[in-house]
Amino acid sequence: xxxxxxxxxxxxxxxxxxxxxxxxxxxxxxxxxxxxxxxxxxxxxxxxxxxxxxxxxxxxxxxxxxxxxxxxxxxxxxxxxxxxxxxxxxxxxxxxxxxxxxxxxxxxxxxxxxxxxxxxxxxxxxxxxxxxxxxxxxxxxxxxxx
Numbered sequence: 303x304x305x306x307x308x309x310x311x312x313x314x315x316x317x318x319x320x321x322x323x324x325x326x327x328x329x330x331x332x333x334x335x336x337x338x339x340x341x342x343x344x345x346x347x348x349x350x351x352x353x354x355x356x357x358x359x360x361x362x363x364x365x366x367x368x369x370x371x372x373x374x375x376x377x378x379x380x381x382x383x384x385x386x387x388x389x390x391x392x393x394x395x396x397x398x399x400x401x402x403x404x405x406x407x408x409x410x411x412x413x414x415x416x417x418x419x420x421x422x423x424x425x426x427x428x429x430x431x432x433x434x435x436x437x438x439x440x441x442x443x444x445x446x447x448x
């Protein structure tokens with residue numbers, strides 16, 4: 303799978319996540335596997351504020367393109383946020399939660415596209431390179447979306 307074969311909505315979500323310095327972006331194409339969504343976009347954030355910033359930026363960017371968010375899960379302090387757009391789902395994890403749930407392994411037969419850092423040119427506004435505040439504290443909360 304190549305980046306230009308990915309739906310425009312997912313490319314916009316990738317750009318938004320990269321603008322907020324999301325790490326380890328991966329697209330899994332699930333359509334041929336009979337999954338409930340055509341694709342997953344997985345990414346990681348280093349802290350709760352960064353994860354919220356990634357999720358908010360994706361929502362805002364897609365909303366400007368008239369792409370409707372169907373459901374959002376993951377409250378403040380959660381280690382996994384989920385943005386459900388119907389045909390695709392965005393998963394934003396802490397690294398700990400990503401390793402624990404290991405969706406890449408669970409969907410290992412899916413076609414996979416690893417997105418190198420800053421692979422896509424940013425179309426964000428000035429100041430979009432500001433990094434979300436990093437936190438060194440760990441969360442002992444449940445890893446499931448709230």
